[in-house]
Amino acid sequence: MSLAARLEKNQAAVYVLAIALGAATGLGLSGTGALQSAVSPAIAVMLFATFLQVPMTELGEAFRDIRFLGALLAANFVVIPLVVLSGFWLLPEDPLIRLGVALVLLSPCIDYVVAFAHLGQADSRRILAATPVLLLVQMLLLGPFLEVMPGVGARGLLDPAPFLHALVWLIGIPLLAAGACQTGRVRRAAGERVMAGLGLLPVPATAAVLFVVVASVMPDVDRAREAALAVVPFYAAFACVAPLAGWGVGRAFRLGDRATRAVAFSAATRNSLVVLPLALAIPGALPVVPAVIVTQTLVELLSELVYIRVLPRLGNPPFPGRAGSP
Numbered sequence: 661m662s663l664a665a666r667l668e669k670n671q672a673a674v675y676v677l678a679i680a681l682g683a684a685t686g687l688g689l690s691g692t693g694a695l696q697s698a699v700s701p702a703i704a705v706m707l708f709a710t711f712l713q714v715p716m717t718e719l720g721e722a723f724r725d726i727r728f729l730g731a732l733l734a735a736n737f738v739v740i741p742l743v744v745l746s747g748f749w750l751l752p753e754d755p756l757i758r759l760g761v762a763l764v765l766l767s768p769c770i771d772y773v774v775a776f777a778h779l780g781q782a783d784s785r786r787i788l789a790a791t792p793v794l795l796l797v798q799m800l801l802l803g804p805f806l807e808v809m810p811g812v813g814a815r816g817l818l819d820p821a822p823f824l825h826a827l828v829w830l831i832g833i834p835l836l837a838a839g840a841c842q843t844g845r846v847r848r849a850a851g852e853r854v855m856a857g858l859g860l861l862p863v864p865a866t867a868a869v870l871f872v873v874v875a876s877v878m879p880d881v882d883r884a885r886e887a888a889l890a891v892v893p894f895y896a897a898f899a900c901v902a903p904l905a906g907w908g909v910g911r912a913f914r915l916g917d918r919a920t921r922a923v924a925f926s927a928a929t930r931n932s933l934v935v936l937p938l939a940l941a942i943p944g945a946l947p948v949v950p951a952v953i954v955t956q957t958l959v960e961l962l963s964e965l966v967y968i969r970v971l972p973r974l975g976n977p978p979f980p981g982r983a984g985s986p
Contacts, residue, residue: 676965679962682873687882689875699869702869703771703772705865706862706866707771707834713862716842723790728913732790735910736798740765740906743901743902747898748761748762751891752890754887756887758809760891760939760951761895763806764930764932766801767930768794768926769926769930770794770831773787775866776866776964777921779866780971781972791831792827799823822935823934881955887948888951888952892959895959903925906925906927907921909927910923921971932956932960933957935953
């Protein structure tokens with residue numbers, strides 16, 4: 661068995677170890693500025709490793725898949741907001757706690773969801789093709805969504821800069837680099853050897869992201885421990901309901917297995933690393949709002965380890981004209 665195959669077979673254990681080491685490291689540090697600055701580069705490397713495994717020539721076809729794009733938008737901007745709103749009354753009445761929960765749960769992920777979808781045998785190329793649309797729609801709708809959430813006052817507090825930064829540095833640059841490597845593989849025999857070496861990256865790169873993210877957020881969680889603990893049950897319930905809601909939307913849109921899994925991953929995975937800068941810029945938000953957001957990250961990362969094991973085992977019944985569809 662090759663090293664890449666062994667890494668993939670034992671990926672869950674590698675990720676659990678990375679999370680545990682990250683938590684221990686974060687709690688033992690007095691400052692995490694260096695780790696926080698490493699989060700975006702680490703995600704960029706992880707996405708580069710993921711994009712290498714997605715043929716660039718297929719992205720245009722995926723972007724033109726209106727049925728999938730409709731399911732993705734319906735899941736993230738209709739069904740998930742209704743799920744969050746229906747359970748919002750269970751949260752503490754503290755407006756900062758509610759603001760943090762709303763910020764993170766109403767924003768679909770546009771970065772590492774691609775990597776986890778790939779690990780979970782979902783159609784990561786379709787999610788990748790849809791990321792600009794997801795980012796644009798959440799930029800437009802997040803403000804109005806926050807205004808209708810009870811006990812949340814966030815009018816005029818949102819800055820689009822973090823979203824644009826994520827689109828360029830977390831999606832655009834890694835995608836262009838992966839495309840250049842794939843082109844090099846086609847043109848030169850040496851490119852094959854380079855691509856074989858880069859094929860070892862996905863699991864170590866994902867583990868590095870888990871370690872850096874968890875280590876960098878643990879001090880924030882520790883400083884607002886009471887608020888963080890108060891939202892854990894809500895996040896745990898969301899982690900159970902959201903992928904099932906996404907799966908249901910995929911079936912309603914008569915998607916194939918892999919595309920339905922992609923909608924489920926997208927519905928369950930939130931944009932915490934992009935909305936965190938929004939929270940840090942809100943007057944009076946420290947330390948509660950960031951702690952509430954990063955607590956969701958911790959719950960979500962553990963949940964992703966379950967998703968990549970469970971979701972591939974679920975299958976759709978065939979629909980007329982869709983049997984065997986991706």
